Amino acid sequence: MTLITEVRLREILDSRGNPTVEAEVRTESGGFGRAAAPSGASTGEYEAVELPAEEAIANARERAVPRIEGQVYAGDQRTVDRTLHGADGTDDFSGIGANVAVAVSMAAAKAGADMLGAPLYQHLGGAFRGDGFPTPLGNVVGGGEHAADATDIQEFLAAPVGAPSVTDAVFANAAVHEAVADLLAERDIPAAKGDEGAWAPSITDEEAFAIVSAAIESVEDEVGFEIRMGLDVAASELFDGEQYVYADTTRTPDEQIEHIAGLASDYDLAYIEDPLDEDDYEGFAELTDRVSDETLVCGDDLFVTNTERLAAGIEAGAANSILVKPNQIGTLSDAFDAIELARENGYDAVVSHRSGETEDTTIAHLAVATDAPFIKTGAVGGERTAKLNELIRIEANA
Numbered sequence: 001m002t003l004i005t006e007v008r009l010r011e012i013l014d015s016r017g018n019p020t021v022e023a024e025v026r027t028e029s030g031g032f033g034r035a036a037a038p039s040g041a042s043t044g045e046y047e048a049v050e051l052p053a054e055e056a057i058a059n060a061r062e063r064a065v066p067r068i069e070g071q072v073y074a075g076d077q078r079t080v081d082r083t084l085h086g087a088d089g090t091d092d093f094s095g096i097g098a099n100v101a102v103a104v105s106m107a108a109a110k111a112g113a114d115m116l117g118a119p120l121y122q123h124l125g126g127a128f129r130g131d132g133f134p135t136p137l138g139n140v141v142g143g144g145e146h147a148a149d150a151t152d153i154q155e156f157l158a159a160p161v162g163a164p165s166v167t168d169a170v171f172a173n174a175a176v177h178e179a180v181a182d183l184l185a186e187r188d189i190p191a192a193k194g195d196e197g198a199w200a201p202s203i204t205d206e207e208a209f210a211i212v213s214a215a216i217e218s219v220e221d222e223v224g225f226e227i228r229m230g231l232d233v234a235a236s237e238l239f240d241g242e243q244y245v246y247a248d249t250t251r252t253p254d255e256q257i258e259h260i261a262g263l264a265s266d267y268d269l270a271y272i273e274d275p276l277d278e279d280d281y282e283g284f285a286e287l288t289d290r291v292s293d294e295t296l297v298c299g300d301d302l303f304v305t306n307t308e309r310l311a312a313g314i315e316a317g318a319a320n321s322i323l324v325k326p327n328q329i330g331t332l333s334d335a336f337d338a339i340e341l342a343r344e345n346g347y348d349a350v351v352s353h354r355s356g357e358t359e360d361t362t363i364a365h366l367a368v369a370t371d372a373p374f375i376k377t378g379a380v381g382g383e384r385t386a387k388l389n390e391l392i393r394i395e396a397n398a
């Protein structure tokens with residue numbers, strides 16, 4: 001291992017056109033890593049704190065960088081991440097900003113891999129990592145906080161569970177995305193794209209279910225393997241404290257459970273993320289009991305990649321899966337700990353992008369390194385295809 005000699009920080013653009021933090025880490029022996037923080041729109045209340053990029057960079061330059069440069073070894077990821085926590089001094093990274101922390105954490109990991117001459121997934125996963133590849137969940141229609149005047153449900157996802165390879169799965173999702181466009185055109189429904197590249201037509205959730213099911217069926221016929229449907233309801237964004245408020249109706253928490261359980265069986269949903277409010281552990285437990293073993297009930301805003309919140313969920317039987325977003329918790333070590341705790345308790349980890357992204361590909365490597373069964377990183381669009389194409393490359397070289 002060699003010492004980290006330099007940490008450079010700068011503001012770059014994210015996919016929404018907002019400033020985000022990019023970090024570069026250099027080591028004594030010439031290792032180099034560069035990484036950038038993503039940014040959410042439908043952020044959970046309990047996520048680590050993202051500060052304005054400029055402020056986060058100034059804080060880190062003053063408090064974190066001097067503790068890392070010349071002091072910490074690249075490749076010793078736990079120490080890098082402990083140092084970031086120490087420099088921050090809070091529970092939620094509100095001291096320096098989770099965005100600067102995650103950028104430095106990921107850049108240091110890449111510098112560590114570079115030093116070893118190993119791909120990042122190999123460095124992170126180690127010699128005895130599993131040989132599985134994640135199934136990509138591709139966002140094909142969406143609304144919520146990611147597009148104005150579109151569906152209430154934030155994401156309608158294609159889940160190509162029967163694909164023989166990552167490459168086949170990635171192309172199947174792009175084909176479903178295109179088939180949705182054809183079906184919208186046939187019905188004279190205009191559609192722009194939302195923040196993650198999914199179509200964002202002004203239609204009801206019911207119409208979206210019909211269109212996405214038809215698109216999935218037509219692509220299934222073409223490719224000859226099973227594609228199922230998934231959802232990110234992002235229900236905390238619909239919940240007003242008492243009821244779930246949809247464009248055309250409202251639902252009490254009990255009615256919401258009934259509604260989602262009905263959708264799970266009507267559409268054979270493979271995946272349901274955040275079907276209920278982020279504080280409703282009990283409701284999550286009830287719904288998890290109600291749906292079949294073939295359906296993942298995933299906590300995003302519920303768990304925010306946080307081992308304490310996940311432990312409470314495990315105790316309550318809430319959900320059977322966790323969404324893993326490194327920037328929700330601030331470091332790669334924390335994200336690994338969440339994945340490990342999930343695995344030990346039979347919860348599937350789903351590694352995920354954010355709605356605001358960059359061309360950074362760390363999450364593709366994280367998913368392969370940890371043998372995660374799923375990755376959610378869109379279907380089309382440059383900042384999404386950056387990760388999908390990286391998965392294709394990893395598969396080709398593994």
Ligand SMILES: O=C(O)[C@@H](CO)OP(=O)(O)O
Pocket residue numbers: 039040041042043044145155196232234300352353354355356
């Ligand atoms: O809710 C989510 O799962 C994410 C990514 O799809 O959205 P955001 O980054 O806006 O939180």
Ligand SMILES: [Mg+2]
Pocket residue numbers: 232234273274300301
């Ligand atoms: Mg979500």
